Amino acid sequence: MKAAFIGLGSMGLPMAENLLKAGVDLTVWNRTKSRADGLIAQGARWADSPSQAAQGQQIVITMVSKDSVLEEVTLGEHGFASVLSNDAVHVSMSTVAAETSEKLRAAHQARGAHYLAAPVFGRPDAAAAKMLFILSAGPAAARELAAPYLAAMGQKTFELGDEPRLANVIKLCGNFMIMGLIESMGEALTLCEKNGMPRQLFIDILSQSIFPAPIVANYGKQIAEQGYEPARFKLELGLKDANLVLQTAAEAGMAMPLAQLMQARFQTAVANGRGEWDWTGAAYNISADAGIKP
Amino acid sequence: MKAAFIGLGSMGLPMAENLLKAGVDLTVWNRTKSRADGLIAQGARWADSPSQAAQGQQIVITMVSKDSVLEEVTLGEHGFASVLSNDAVHVSMSTVAAETSEKLRAAHQARGAHYLAAPVFGRPDAAAAKMLFILSAGPAAARELAAPYLAAMGQKTFELGDEPRLANVIKLCGNFMIMGLIESMGEALTLCEKNGMPRQLFIDILSQSIFPAPIVANYGKQIAEQGYEPARFKLELGLKDANLVLQTAAEAGMAMPLAQLMQARFQTAVANGRGEWDWTGAAYNISADAGIKP
Amino acid sequence: MKAAFIGLGSMGLPMAENLLKAGVDLTVWNRTKSRADGLIAQGARWADSPSQAAQGQQIVITMVSKDSVLEEVTLGEHGFASVLSNDAVHVSMSTVAAETSEKLRAAHQARGAHYLAAPVFGRPDAAAAKMLFILSAGPAAARELAAPYLAAMGQKTFELGDEPRLANVIKLCGNFMIMGLIESMGEALTLCEKNGMPRQLFIDILSQSIFPAPIVANYGKQIAEQGYEPARFKLELGLKDANLVLQTAAEAGMAMPLAQLMQARFQTAVANGRGEWDWTGAAYNISADAGIKP
Amino acid sequence: MKAAFIGLGSMGLPMAENLLKAGVDLTVWNRTKSRADGLIAQGARWADSPSQAAQGQQIVITMVSKDSVLEEVTLGEHGFASVLSNDAVHVSMSTVAAETSEKLRAAHQARGAHYLAAPVFGRPDAAAAKMLFILSAGPAAARELAAPYLAAMGQKTFELGDEPRLANVIKLCGNFMIMGLIESMGEALTLCEKNGMPRQLFIDILSQSIFPAPIVANYGKQIAEQGYEPARFKLELGLKDANLVLQTAAEAGMAMPLAQLMQARFQTAVANGRGEWDWTGAAYNISADAGIKP
Structure with a gap:
């Protein structure tokens, strides 16, 4: 298993750590690099931008604080959308507006990539304990591809069908x-x-x-x-x-x-x-x- | 065990039935007598008024619909307060205002009897299944006396100390x-x-x-x-x-x-x-x- | 013109003063006597209780702070209801519940006296300037009797028919x-x-x-x-x-x-x-x- | 006096009519041309787009239904912002967000033109009767230029200083x-x-x-x-x-x-x-x- 992980805040950091523990070959990016030190010590690779992190990945996971940041790391100047390979999946785990999901889905779709909305229930302690509940909505193939990664971060994943916005x-x-x-x-x-x-x-x-x-x-x-x-x-x-x-x-x-x-x-x-x-x-x-x- | 039970509505009826099943010698009263038919068939005694029901009892349980009815059956013309023997306990299980509890406590106290507030969590199906949660607050002796009766009607009793109003x-x-x-x-x-x-x-x-x-x-x-x-x-x-x-x-x-x-x-x-x-x-x-x- | 005035708070005092200025022979009562000093100096008579104030009056005006006080001065131990002569009118100007009006109306009616609800719009400065708006509701004869007194206290009286509660x-x-x-x-x-x-x-x-x-x-x-x-x-x-x-x-x-x-x-x-x-x-x-x- | 008027809804139409009556040489535009028939009969000129209407004008008045429409007629493909001559004034009379005002002010400023926020109080009947109250905020010179036009549409103009957003x-x-x-x-x-x-x-x-x-x-x-x-x-x-x-x-x-x-x-x-x-x-x-x- 191999993935990029973008956003190492109070939620993202323990989630990324659980991926590492599960053996995922992880490339990470965060606005403040120092937040990644512990992960790098455990074997994670550092990337200098979201787009560099996503280079050659099939799975790009984002966990950022709000809609505008999510749009920035995805569609902004150094955003990763433009480098996503065909059939790659953006696993978007932040709590954002349904319409933000719609916008990103359309942007990825235009390039042949997929958007999976996968927001979570649980606070940082639950993230650390792998006790998150995860809602997964998007194309079936994308959900299937993402499933083992989600399983490595939470206690249960709810499969909610094809429409990301529902999640x-x-x-x-x-x-x-x-x-x-x-x-x-x-x-x-x-x-x-x-x-x-x-x-x-x-x-x-x-x-x-x-x-x-x-x-x-x-x-x-x-x-x-x-x-x-x-x-x-x-x-x-x-x-x-x-x-x-x-x-x-x-x-x-x-x-x-x-x-x-x-x-x-x-x-x-x-x-x-x-x-x-x-x-x-x-x-x-x-x-x-x-x-x-x- | 012996008690009077006043009020056979959708909650009172199954609660009284559970007391009967637990072997309590039960005298009942209700505004509409027909509600008591099943209980009488199971051995309960009928009384023609709250005061008649309470005659010679140590425990009088009330489960009525609202504050004014509780005051009526307790302090009204045919109310039972005047016939309560010394140290008898009024186990008041309706949902009423704290100040109604205060008023009844004072009325009983003046005659040497005790007031126990014992409201319950649960709807009729929970009452029938003996799954009620019961809150018990009043003088320690009264709580002790009432405890086995409450145990016969619910799954758990919370003991809340001496002040009825808290329950x-x-x-x-x-x-x-x-x-x-x-x-x-x-x-x-x-x-x-x-x-x-x-x-x-x-x-x-x-x-x-x-x-x-x-x-x-x-x-x-x-x-x-x-x-x-x-x-x-x-x-x-x-x-x-x-x-x-x-x-x-x-x-x-x-x-x-x-x-x-x-x-x-x-x-x-x-x-x-x-x-x-x-x-x-x-x-x-x-x-x-x-x-x-x- | 002759009347009793009960309640000399921040509203009642200037209202009573306007009655005096209009030549009304006024007997007053207030919980705290000192509030009446100015009025007495202007010719008002002092009474030691509401009932003494109302003795022999056709018009008894009340302007007190709340429902319970109104009930006390009217129906309490020293209340004036019991001394009201036949066809006397209680002009009740406080802001109270409609049901308080109903209660007092019934009490007076049982003794042959009348109840007029006559609450006002305006704060103390408007009361002093005779700029109050007055709502008058009660039996026609009572409204007629009260009209000149109300005219001495306000800039306009709205006649609202027979039902005191509407005012x-x-x-x-x-x-x-x-x-x-x-x-x-x-x-x-x-x-x-x-x-x-x-x-x-x-x-x-x-x-x-x-x-x-x-x-x-x-x-x-x-x-x-x-x-x-x-x-x-x-x-x-x-x-x-x-x-x-x-x-x-x-x-x-x-x-x-x-x-x-x-x-x-x-x-x-x-x-x-x-x-x-x-x-x-x-x-x-x-x-x-x-x-x-x- | 000479001006362009954009937006002939239930408010804009009577306002434009009052300008005509006051002798203003008026060029009008509206999404639906038929709304302008009466004005044209009274001497108004028709323009095929907002930008055409604003050609060579010192005063361009807008009265449209909402923020997005205001942005469209001003900054859109056929919007008039690009043709405004130097020191021309956009008199914006719609009810819009303060931030919409900020945005348009900046856009005009970049081209040497001015933005005046001039929203009104009053419904269509007040507009027809020239009884509107008008709030005017923007650069002093712009307010001065607009004043006679506003006076032709309302009963009173409040001058609110230099900041359009305040209006x-x-x-x-x-x-x-x-x-x-x-x-x-x-x-x-x-x-x-x-x-x-x-x-x-x-x-x-x-x-x-x-x-x-x-x-x-x-x-x-x-x-x-x-x-x-x-x-x-x-x-x-x-x-x-x-x-x-x-x-x-x-x-x-x-x-x-x-x-x-x-x-x-x-x-x-x-x-x-x-x-x-x-x-x-x-x-x-x-x-x-x-x-x-x-």
Whole structure:
């Protein structure tokens, strides 16, 4: 197995490491080279640009922070789209708008290459533990080619058919579900605290009764403790995702009032200097508005 | 074991039946007598009023639809409070306001009896299957006395200390978490459908990845299918609970915007004749507002 | 002309003074006697209780802070309802729930007296300047009897027919319109400031173009300057009114999302110690959430 | 006086007519030529493209439906930017994003021409009656040159300084104020109706007391009657404006919950086929949600 990996942020780095461990012959590129030092020590090759990294590859994996960066590394001056060989597959794992997927798919298609949308659920610790859930959507042949690589990075891959955009929509919807959970727990915990109850007690009961999911226990603990730093997923990225959700909803012609509430929460947090906090920090203002400071 | 059981609605009936099965000598009362026929056939005694049912009992269990009914059966003309023997325990399992608990506790205390708040998580099918989660808060002796009865009705009892009101607040917060889940799934599923995806697919992915809780699978299936009838928990009771949540928040001096959103959803549903639907039907309007009718 | 006047707060005092100026033989009562000193110096009589004040009167005017106080001075231990002579009229000018009006109407009717709901639009400066707008609803004979007294306190009286509750609903709706204006201007002014514009400029343009109403200029100036103290109408009373609006809506079976937003704004302000500010201070948080402190 | 006028929609047509009446030598262009017939009969010249219309002009006025159209007629293939003579002024009167103004200003500046943002308050009837309020922002010389033209189209011009974007922001804020008024009146009128009151009565009282502005009387009458057709300003343009407001807020880094509420109202209306209604029709759903159909 052989691949290029572009983007070594808090998610990309552990994902690339798992590919190396699985024996993949890996060429990497990142805006800041020093992030790659550990991987190089473990045998990864360094490339000086996305296009150089993709030279002669059948699989090019991207994991970058946002839509504009994804477009830049793919279609920009040093982007790799122009060097993709025939039938090569771009495995695009970032959380981006469905329309960004559409655009890249069209660009690759024009050159005979393929686009696979493969966004993931999970934060950096899950990436490190190979516990990611991966959504895979694109042409069947591309999905087949990518499958072993995805298997090396996650605990389960959901095959979602031929349309890349569907994976992006589902990924956004999943993140939106988590936003809803943050708001729900934030309001409930504040009401508990206002009534003289220890915040953690409510999370313990919840996670041992009607909501027995690790996400409730983990996110709940952070919000119960109001421990929003350091970030596991930055609040400013939460705002980006809320914006993407609402943009997708606007294109679909529908209202999403809970998504609007979360957008407002994230906007308020960023406007008050909390963009670097974990996105559970959206709950900070619920308590602050009630007169409670952690 | 011996007890009175007051209120044989869709929850009370299967709960009383489980007490009978556990060998409890049970006296029952309900507004409509015919609801008790099956229990009487299984050995329960019928009483003509709450006060008659409670005569000589150490344990009186109530499971009624709302605060005003609870006050009526307890403190009203034929209410049982006046006949409670010394150290008897009123096990109050309905979802009611914390201040209703306070009021009843004071009323019982004045006569030497005890009040135990013991609200439950679970719908009628969970009650029938003895799968309820029960929250128990009140004087230690009362909790001890009630414990075997609660064990006969649920899968797990959470002991929450001496203050009855805490159990009510936690119960309301739990129901509020479910409301948040209904809204989150309703918006997400509508966005999926608007993007040409089968609704159930999203629930399958969600419940097999980041939200592996039965409640997500079960409620999600209902909302995915827009199958809101018959009700497992009536929407008009959801409105009652949203009102109780907001009343508790107002007393605590805090804003709960997501609870407000859900109150508005339930009000809109009831105003349009959907009060008898299941409370997941709050999601109906999300799709209808987007131009989708099931 | 002769009347009793109960409640000498920031509204009641100037209103009573205008009655005196119009030559009314006035007996007054207030919780704190010292508030009446000026009126007594101008010829008003002091009474030691609401019931003493109402002794032998055909007209009893009340202007108190909230529903519970109105019920106390009317129906409480020293309330005046029991001493009202036949065909006497209770002119109730406070902002209260429609159902409070219903309750008092029934209480008076049982004794042969009449209830007139006569809430007002205007803050203390308008009361002092006899510029109040008055809504009058109740039996025709009662409205006729009260008319000259109302004329002595306001610039215009709207006759609204026989049902007292309608005046209360309209008064609440009017206050709700002002709440909507506060939020609208608060959001707009924050957007202007964020774009480098002087806040007052927007109010000047607005009040000289599409919104040429004094309320826009006056309230707008306060919000533009973020000058929320001293209060002309206390924010905690704004919360009371938002609660009354939502209670009325709940009884009517309808959702009012903008009223919910304002309730949340007021709750947040009170929870953070701003209950004594002017109710335009609801706009403080709009700017604070955007990272702007006045 | 001599000018080109581009865009003869429901607003542009009466505005152009007023210029003709004021003696302006007018060359016009519109996507659909037949809209210009009346103007040509009154002496206007027809041009086959925006660029042809602008040939040799010092003043080019645009009044088109949205940002993309404005960019097309200005910078597109047949756009007029490339033919503008030195020191010519583009008087841009549409409601567009501040950033669209920035973009066009830069484009003109590069060629030595000027950009003046001059959006208006008023619907077609106000345009016909020369009753528009006009906001004028741009270089002093450009404002001076444009002043007599603007005076021929409106009742008052507000001079807002050198930055075109400020006029756009103020225009959006003004439209946002109207949205807030629509929601406020819609909720209040529904509450009145639910309480058995004639809807118009509330508007009469409001416009004769605390809100004595024509906009309250006019918009209020439409909402009271639920007379949403034919449109005077299309609801789908209201959605466009709500989107622009929120986009501007997002760029400024702030939350605008009332603007979000209105965006959701408009999205819901458009999704249900009411995009061609007047934008007061946003209030339709408030009543429908309460179970009231007009």
